[in-house]
Amino acid sequence: MMPMISACMGTSAQQIAITATPAAGATVEFTLKTVADDKGLAFVGVGGTIDGVRNPTLSVPTGTAVKVNFLDGDGSQHNLSFPDFNATAAVNKKDEQTSLTFTPGKAGNFDYFCTIAGHKQAGMLGQLSVGTAGTTPGATADDIAHLPSDIPAPIGQRDPQTVRVDLAIVEKEGQLDDGTTYTYWTFNGTVPGPFIRVREGDTVELHLKNPADSKMTHSIDLHAVNGPGGGATVMQVAPGEEKQFTFKALSPGLFVYHCATPSVAHHMAQGMYGMILVEPAGGLALVDHEYYVMQGDMYTSQTFGTKGHLDFNSAEMMAEQATYIVFNGEVGALTTKHPLTAKVGETVRIFFGNGGPNYTSSARSWTRCTTRDRLHRRR
Secondary structure, X not given: OOOOEXXXXXXXXXXXXXXXXXXXXXXXXXXXXXXXXXXXXXXXXXXXXXXXXXXXXXXXXXXXXXXXXXXXXXXXXXXXXXXXXXXXXXXXXXXXXXXXXXXXXXXXXXXXXXXXXXXXXXXXXXXXXXEOOOXXXXXXXXXXXXXXXXXXXXXXXXXXXXXXXXXXXXXXXXXXXXXXXXXXXEEOOEEOOOOEEEEOOXXXXXXXXXXXOOOOXXXXXXXXXXXXXXXXXXXXXOOOOEEEEEEEOOOOEEXXXXXXXXXXXXXXXXXXXXXXXXXXXXXXXXXXXXXXEEEEEEOEOOOOOOOEEEOEOHHHHHOOOOXXXXXXXXXXXXXXXXXXXXXXXXXXXEEEEEEEOOOOOOOOOEEEOOOOOEEEEOO
Protein backbone atom coordinates (compact mmCIF):
# COMPACT_ATOMS: atom_id res chain seq x y z
CA MET A 1 0.00 0.00 0.00
CA MET A 2 1.22 3.50 -0.81
CA PRO A 3 1.93 5.91 2.05
CA MET A 4 -0.94 8.00 3.36
CA ILE A 5 -0.72 11.67 2.34
CA SER A 6 -1.79 14.00 5.14
CA ALA A 7 -2.93 17.58 4.76
CA CYS A 8 -1.01 20.37 6.46
CA MET A 9 -3.13 22.70 8.56
CA GLY A 10 -0.96 25.74 8.05
CA THR A 11 -14.38 17.01 -1.54
CA SER A 12 -20.87 12.05 -3.76
CA ALA A 13 -23.41 9.90 -3.92
CA GLN A 14 -26.03 10.65 -1.27
CA GLN A 15 -28.41 8.38 0.55
CA ILE A 16 -32.00 9.57 0.10
CA ALA A 17 -34.77 9.02 2.66
CA ILE A 18 -37.87 7.74 0.88
CA THR A 19 -41.14 8.52 2.68
CA ALA A 20 -44.18 6.46 1.72
CA THR A 21 -47.75 7.45 2.69
CA PRO A 22 -50.04 4.79 1.19
CA ALA A 23 -53.71 4.40 1.79
CA ALA A 24 -54.81 2.28 4.71
CA GLY A 25 -54.37 -1.43 4.01
CA ALA A 26 -52.06 -0.88 1.05
CA THR A 27 -48.70 -2.56 0.55
CA VAL A 28 -45.55 -0.48 0.07
CA GLU A 29 -43.32 -2.08 -2.58
CA PHE A 30 -39.61 -1.54 -3.22
CA THR A 31 -37.07 -3.18 -5.52
CA LEU A 32 -33.41 -3.62 -4.56
CA LYS A 33 -30.64 -4.98 -6.80
CA THR A 34 -27.20 -6.16 -5.68
CA VAL A 35 -24.10 -4.55 -7.15
CA ALA A 36 -20.35 -5.17 -6.82
CA ASP A 37 -18.15 -2.38 -8.17
CA ASP A 38 -15.15 -0.26 -7.26
CA LYS A 39 -17.17 1.31 -4.43
CA GLY A 40 -17.77 -2.08 -2.81
CA LEU A 41 -20.92 -4.16 -2.41
CA ALA A 42 -24.33 -2.52 -2.08
CA PHE A 43 -28.07 -2.76 -2.49
CA VAL A 44 -29.21 -0.29 -5.17
CA GLY A 45 -32.77 0.96 -5.57
CA VAL A 46 -34.62 0.18 -8.81
CA GLY A 47 -37.47 2.40 -9.98
CA GLY A 48 -39.29 5.30 -8.40
CA THR A 49 -37.55 7.82 -6.20
CA ILE A 50 -34.94 5.32 -5.00
CA ASP A 51 -33.75 4.50 -8.51
CA GLY A 52 -29.94 4.30 -8.54
CA VAL A 53 -29.58 5.10 -4.81
CA ARG A 54 -27.07 2.91 -2.96
CA ASN A 55 -28.48 1.40 0.23
CA PRO A 56 -31.55 3.68 0.22
CA THR A 57 -33.48 4.38 3.40
CA LEU A 58 -36.96 2.85 3.04
CA SER A 59 -39.61 4.71 5.06
CA VAL A 60 -43.10 3.35 5.68
CA PRO A 61 -45.94 3.90 8.14
CA THR A 62 -46.31 1.56 11.12
CA GLY A 63 -48.54 -1.42 10.40
CA THR A 64 -48.25 -1.17 6.62
CA ALA A 65 -47.23 -4.31 4.74
CA VAL A 66 -43.84 -4.07 3.04
CA LYS A 67 -42.89 -6.02 -0.07
CA VAL A 68 -39.28 -5.94 -1.25
CA ASN A 69 -38.35 -7.41 -4.62
CA PHE A 70 -34.76 -8.64 -4.53
CA LEU A 71 -32.65 -8.99 -7.70
CA ASP A 72 -29.15 -10.42 -8.14
CA GLY A 73 -27.32 -7.87 -10.24
CA ASP A 74 -23.73 -9.08 -9.96
CA GLY A 75 -23.88 -12.88 -10.15
CA SER A 76 -22.74 -13.64 -6.60
CA GLN A 77 -24.66 -15.26 -3.78
CA HIS A 78 -26.40 -12.73 -1.52
CA ASN A 79 -29.29 -12.44 0.87
CA LEU A 80 -31.47 -9.58 2.10
CA SER A 81 -32.31 -9.73 5.78
CA PHE A 82 -34.60 -7.62 7.98
CA PRO A 83 -33.72 -9.41 11.24
CA ASP A 84 -36.01 -7.29 13.45
CA PHE A 85 -38.97 -8.69 11.50
CA ASN A 86 -37.67 -12.23 10.81
CA ALA A 87 -37.75 -11.61 7.06
CA THR A 88 -35.01 -12.91 4.73
CA ALA A 89 -34.71 -13.64 1.01
CA ALA A 90 -31.76 -15.09 -0.93
CA VAL A 91 -30.47 -15.07 -4.51
CA ASN A 92 -27.70 -17.24 -5.91
CA LYS A 93 -27.04 -16.31 -9.55
CA LYS A 94 -27.09 -13.44 -12.03
CA ASP A 95 -30.58 -11.97 -12.71
CA GLU A 96 -32.28 -14.30 -10.22
CA GLN A 97 -35.16 -12.50 -8.48
CA THR A 98 -37.21 -13.22 -5.40
CA SER A 99 -39.22 -11.19 -2.90
CA LEU A 100 -40.15 -10.99 0.74
CA THR A 101 -43.18 -9.48 2.49
CA PHE A 102 -43.66 -8.54 6.12
CA THR A 103 -45.60 -6.09 8.27
CA PRO A 104 -43.55 -4.03 10.76
CA GLY A 105 -45.31 -4.01 14.09
CA LYS A 106 -43.25 -1.33 15.76
CA ALA A 107 -41.90 2.12 14.98
CA GLY A 108 -38.21 2.90 14.76
CA ASN A 109 -35.16 2.68 12.54
CA PHE A 110 -34.05 -0.85 11.65
CA ASP A 111 -31.09 -2.13 9.64
CA TYR A 112 -31.36 -4.36 6.61
CA PHE A 113 -28.23 -6.13 5.32
CA CYS A 114 -26.65 -9.21 3.78
CA THR A 115 -25.75 -11.80 6.41
CA ILE A 116 -23.09 -13.59 4.32
CA ALA A 117 -19.72 -13.18 6.02
CA GLY A 118 -18.02 -9.92 5.04
CA HIS A 119 -20.82 -8.59 2.81
CA LYS A 120 -22.29 -6.22 5.41
CA GLN A 121 -18.83 -4.85 6.16
CA ALA A 122 -18.22 -4.40 2.41
CA GLY A 123 -21.20 -2.07 2.15
CA MET A 124 -24.43 -4.09 2.02
CA LEU A 125 -26.24 -2.24 4.80
CA GLY A 126 -29.27 0.06 4.66
CA GLN A 127 -32.09 1.21 6.89
CA LEU A 128 -35.85 0.71 7.15
CA SER A 129 -37.57 3.63 8.88
CA VAL A 130 -40.97 2.78 10.33
CA GLY A 131 -43.40 5.41 11.66
CA THR A 132 -47.04 6.44 11.67
CA ALA A 133 -48.69 7.46 8.43
CA GLY A 134 -47.37 10.74 7.11
CA THR A 135 -44.44 10.90 9.55
CA THR A 136 -40.91 9.62 9.75
CA PRO A 137 -39.80 8.07 13.07
CA GLY A 138 -36.86 9.51 14.91
CA ALA A 139 -34.67 11.93 13.00
CA THR A 140 -33.77 11.23 9.39
CA ALA A 141 -32.09 13.49 6.86
CA ASP A 142 -29.73 13.38 3.89
CA ASP A 143 -26.43 11.57 4.02
CA ILE A 144 -23.93 14.47 3.93
CA ALA A 145 -20.76 12.34 3.97
CA HIS A 146 -18.48 13.04 1.01
CA LEU A 147 -17.93 9.85 -0.97
CA PRO A 148 -14.25 8.98 -0.30
CA SER A 149 -13.68 7.94 -3.91
CA ASP A 150 -15.14 11.19 -5.31
CA ILE A 151 -11.82 12.74 -6.35
CA PRO A 152 -10.86 14.48 -9.62
CA ALA A 153 -8.63 12.42 -11.90
CA PRO A 154 -4.84 12.82 -11.57
CA ILE A 155 -3.40 15.69 -13.59
CA GLY A 156 -0.09 14.13 -14.59
CA GLN A 157 1.93 15.71 -17.39
CA ARG A 158 0.56 19.04 -18.64
CA ASP A 159 1.57 22.67 -18.73
CA PRO A 160 0.20 25.17 -16.17
CA GLN A 161 -3.21 26.56 -17.08
CA THR A 162 -6.10 28.56 -15.64
CA VAL A 163 -8.52 26.44 -13.62
CA ARG A 164 -11.96 27.64 -12.51
CA VAL A 165 -13.34 26.24 -9.23
CA ASP A 166 -17.00 26.85 -8.28
CA LEU A 167 -18.10 26.32 -4.69
CA ALA A 168 -21.54 26.92 -3.21
CA ILE A 169 -22.48 27.29 0.44
CA VAL A 170 -25.16 24.82 1.53
CA GLU A 171 -26.67 25.07 5.01
CA LYS A 172 -28.67 21.90 5.54
CA GLU A 173 -29.88 19.33 8.02
CA GLY A 174 -27.94 16.09 7.69
CA GLN A 175 -27.76 12.65 9.24
CA LEU A 176 -25.18 12.55 12.05
CA ASP A 177 -26.05 9.11 13.44
CA ASP A 178 -28.94 6.64 13.40
CA GLY A 179 -31.97 8.69 14.44
CA THR A 180 -29.80 11.78 14.98
CA THR A 181 -29.60 14.91 12.82
CA TYR A 182 -27.47 18.04 12.93
CA THR A 183 -27.48 21.36 11.07
CA TYR A 184 -24.40 21.36 8.84
CA TRP A 185 -22.77 24.30 7.06
CA THR A 186 -21.01 22.92 4.00
CA PHE A 187 -19.22 23.56 0.75
CA ASN A 188 -21.37 22.00 -2.01
CA GLY A 189 -23.52 20.04 0.44
CA THR A 190 -21.02 17.49 1.76
CA VAL A 191 -18.52 17.10 4.58
CA PRO A 192 -15.74 17.51 3.72
CA GLY A 193 -16.26 19.83 0.76
CA PRO A 194 -15.10 18.99 -2.78
CA PHE A 195 -11.56 17.77 -3.32
CA ILE A 196 -9.83 20.51 -5.36
CA ARG A 197 -6.99 19.30 -7.60
CA VAL A 198 -4.66 21.63 -9.49
CA ARG A 199 -1.07 21.66 -10.76
CA GLU A 200 1.90 23.59 -9.46
CA GLY A 201 1.96 26.84 -11.46
CA ASP A 202 -1.77 26.81 -12.29
CA THR A 203 -3.77 30.02 -11.96
CA VAL A 204 -6.90 29.25 -9.96
CA GLU A 205 -10.06 31.33 -10.34
CA LEU A 206 -12.21 30.50 -7.33
CA HIS A 207 -15.91 31.44 -7.19
CA LEU A 208 -17.90 31.18 -3.93
CA LYS A 209 -21.68 31.59 -3.95
CA ASN A 210 -23.84 31.99 -0.84
CA PRO A 211 -27.57 31.47 -1.60
CA ALA A 212 -30.09 34.08 -0.51
CA ASP A 213 -31.76 31.64 1.88
CA SER A 214 -28.57 31.09 3.91
CA LYS A 215 -28.64 32.41 7.45
CA MET A 216 -24.94 33.24 7.74
CA THR A 217 -22.09 35.00 5.98
CA HIS A 218 -19.41 32.49 4.94
CA SER A 219 -15.95 32.59 3.38
CA ILE A 220 -12.98 30.45 2.34
CA ASP A 221 -9.35 30.34 3.45
CA LEU A 222 -7.13 28.02 1.39
CA HIS A 223 -3.83 27.10 2.99
CA ALA A 224 -2.39 26.66 -0.50
CA VAL A 225 -2.73 30.41 -1.12
CA ASN A 226 0.20 32.76 -0.58
CA GLY A 227 -1.62 35.91 0.46
CA PRO A 228 -3.65 37.62 3.20
CA GLY A 229 -5.84 35.11 5.00
CA GLY A 230 -5.55 32.58 2.19
CA GLY A 231 -8.20 34.54 0.32
CA ALA A 232 -10.54 35.02 3.27
CA THR A 233 -10.06 38.79 3.44
CA VAL A 234 -11.70 39.20 0.02
CA MET A 235 -14.12 36.27 0.21
CA GLN A 236 -16.55 37.17 3.01
CA VAL A 237 -19.76 36.35 1.16
CA ALA A 238 -23.12 37.42 2.59
CA PRO A 239 -26.37 35.57 1.80
CA GLY A 240 -27.38 36.27 -1.80
CA GLU A 241 -23.85 37.21 -2.89
CA GLU A 242 -21.19 35.59 -5.05
CA LYS A 243 -17.52 36.58 -4.99
CA GLN A 244 -14.38 35.39 -6.73
CA PHE A 245 -10.64 35.80 -6.45
CA THR A 246 -7.63 34.50 -8.36
CA PHE A 247 -4.41 33.01 -7.04
CA LYS A 248 -1.43 31.14 -8.39
CA ALA A 249 -0.63 27.72 -6.94
CA LEU A 250 3.04 28.19 -6.10
CA SER A 251 3.79 25.36 -3.67
CA PRO A 252 3.05 21.67 -4.35
CA GLY A 253 1.45 19.79 -1.51
CA LEU A 254 -1.83 18.82 0.16
CA PHE A 255 -3.56 21.63 2.04
CA VAL A 256 -6.71 22.22 4.07
CA TYR A 257 -9.25 24.87 3.17
CA HIS A 258 -12.01 26.06 5.50
CA CYS A 259 -14.43 28.88 6.26
CA ALA A 260 -12.71 31.80 7.98
CA THR A 261 -15.72 33.84 9.09
CA PRO A 262 -15.79 34.56 12.83
CA SER A 263 -16.24 32.51 14.84
CA VAL A 264 -13.95 30.46 12.62
CA ALA A 265 -14.02 27.44 14.94
CA HIS A 266 -17.83 27.46 14.92
CA HIS A 267 -18.00 27.38 11.12
CA MET A 268 -15.48 24.53 11.01
CA ALA A 269 -17.34 22.55 13.67
CA GLN A 270 -20.44 22.79 11.45
CA GLY A 271 -18.53 21.05 8.62
CA MET A 272 -16.96 23.86 6.59
CA TYR A 273 -13.64 22.34 5.54
CA GLY A 274 -12.06 20.42 2.69
CA MET A 275 -8.71 19.88 0.95
CA ILE A 276 -6.85 21.19 -2.09
CA LEU A 277 -4.05 19.20 -3.72
CA VAL A 278 -1.39 21.06 -5.69
CA GLU A 279 0.30 18.35 -7.74
CA PRO A 280 3.99 18.84 -8.48
CA ALA A 281 5.08 19.32 -12.09
CA GLY A 282 4.87 15.87 -13.70
CA GLY A 283 2.18 14.68 -11.28
CA LEU A 284 2.11 11.87 -8.74
CA ALA A 285 2.80 8.18 -9.29
CA LEU A 286 -0.32 6.38 -10.53
CA VAL A 287 -2.14 4.07 -8.12
CA ASP A 288 -5.19 1.80 -8.38
CA HIS A 289 -7.34 3.71 -5.88
CA GLU A 290 -7.35 7.16 -4.32
CA TYR A 291 -9.49 8.02 -1.30
CA TYR A 292 -10.33 11.29 0.44
CA VAL A 293 -10.86 11.30 4.22
CA MET A 294 -11.12 14.11 6.77
CA GLN A 295 -11.63 14.03 10.52
CA GLY A 296 -13.74 16.59 12.36
CA ASP A 297 -15.03 17.22 15.87
CA MET A 298 -18.57 18.34 16.74
CA TYR A 299 -20.14 19.97 19.80
CA THR A 300 -23.75 19.61 20.88
CA SER A 301 -25.96 20.65 23.78
CA GLN A 302 -27.29 17.10 23.98
CA THR A 303 -25.22 14.19 25.24
CA PHE A 304 -23.62 11.56 23.03
CA GLY A 305 -26.17 9.08 21.67
CA THR A 306 -29.21 11.36 22.06
CA LYS A 307 -31.81 10.77 19.35
CA GLY A 308 -33.48 13.57 17.42
CA HIS A 309 -32.01 16.88 16.30
CA LEU A 310 -28.84 18.03 18.08
CA ASP A 311 -27.98 21.71 18.64
CA PHE A 312 -24.53 23.30 18.43
CA ASN A 313 -23.02 24.29 21.79
CA SER A 314 -20.41 27.07 21.73
CA ALA A 315 -19.37 26.60 25.36
CA GLU A 316 -18.54 22.93 24.77
CA MET A 317 -16.48 23.91 21.72
CA MET A 318 -14.52 26.54 23.65
CA ALA A 319 -13.91 23.98 26.42
CA GLU A 320 -12.77 21.44 23.77
CA GLN A 321 -15.32 18.89 25.02
CA ALA A 322 -16.42 17.29 21.75
CA THR A 323 -19.57 15.17 21.64
CA TYR A 324 -18.56 13.44 18.40
CA ILE A 325 -15.37 12.94 16.42
CA VAL A 326 -16.19 11.62 12.96
CA PHE A 327 -14.66 10.86 9.58
CA ASN A 328 -16.33 12.52 6.57
CA GLY A 329 -18.94 14.24 8.67
CA GLU A 330 -21.03 11.49 10.21
CA VAL A 331 -21.07 8.24 12.14
CA GLY A 332 -20.51 5.19 9.93
CA ALA A 333 -19.40 7.21 6.90
CA LEU A 334 -16.40 4.96 6.19
CA THR A 335 -17.74 1.68 7.54
CA THR A 336 -21.41 1.00 6.89
CA LYS A 337 -22.01 3.66 4.21
CA HIS A 338 -18.92 4.26 2.08
CA PRO A 339 -16.20 1.73 2.99
CA LEU A 340 -12.75 2.00 1.43
CA THR A 341 -12.12 -1.09 -0.69
CA ALA A 342 -9.22 -2.61 -2.60
CA LYS A 343 -8.16 -6.00 -3.91
CA VAL A 344 -5.05 -7.84 -2.78
CA GLY A 345 -2.04 -6.43 -4.58
CA GLU A 346 -3.64 -3.11 -5.56
CA THR A 347 -2.06 0.21 -4.63
CA VAL A 348 -4.00 2.77 -2.58
CA ARG A 349 -3.37 6.43 -1.86
CA ILE A 350 -5.32 8.11 0.97
CA PHE A 351 -5.49 11.89 1.15
CA PHE A 352 -6.10 12.50 4.84
CA GLY A 353 -6.78 15.77 6.62
CA ASN A 354 -8.15 17.08 9.89
CA GLY A 355 -10.86 19.75 9.80
CA GLY A 356 -10.84 20.14 13.58
CA PRO A 357 -11.39 22.61 15.02
CA ASN A 358 -9.83 21.24 18.21
CA TYR A 359 -8.70 17.62 18.18
CA THR A 360 -5.69 16.05 16.54
CA SER A 361 -5.96 12.63 14.95
CA SER A 362 -4.15 10.98 17.85
CA ALA A 363 -5.90 12.53 20.87
CA ARG A 364 -5.22 10.21 23.80
CA SER A 365 -8.39 11.12 25.68
CA TRP A 366 -10.52 9.36 23.06
CA THR A 367 -11.07 5.67 22.52
CA ARG A 368 -11.87 4.05 19.20
CA CYS A 369 -15.13 2.16 18.87
CA THR A 370 -14.60 -1.32 17.51
CA THR A 371 -17.37 -1.42 14.90
CA ARG A 372 -18.10 2.13 13.78
CA ASP A 373 -16.05 5.16 12.87
CA ARG A 374 -17.04 7.30 15.83
CA LEU A 375 -15.20 8.07 19.00
CA HIS A 376 -16.65 8.64 22.43
CA ARG A 377 -15.10 10.43 25.35
CA ARG A 378 -14.21 8.49 28.49
CA ARG A 379 -16.19 9.92 31.40
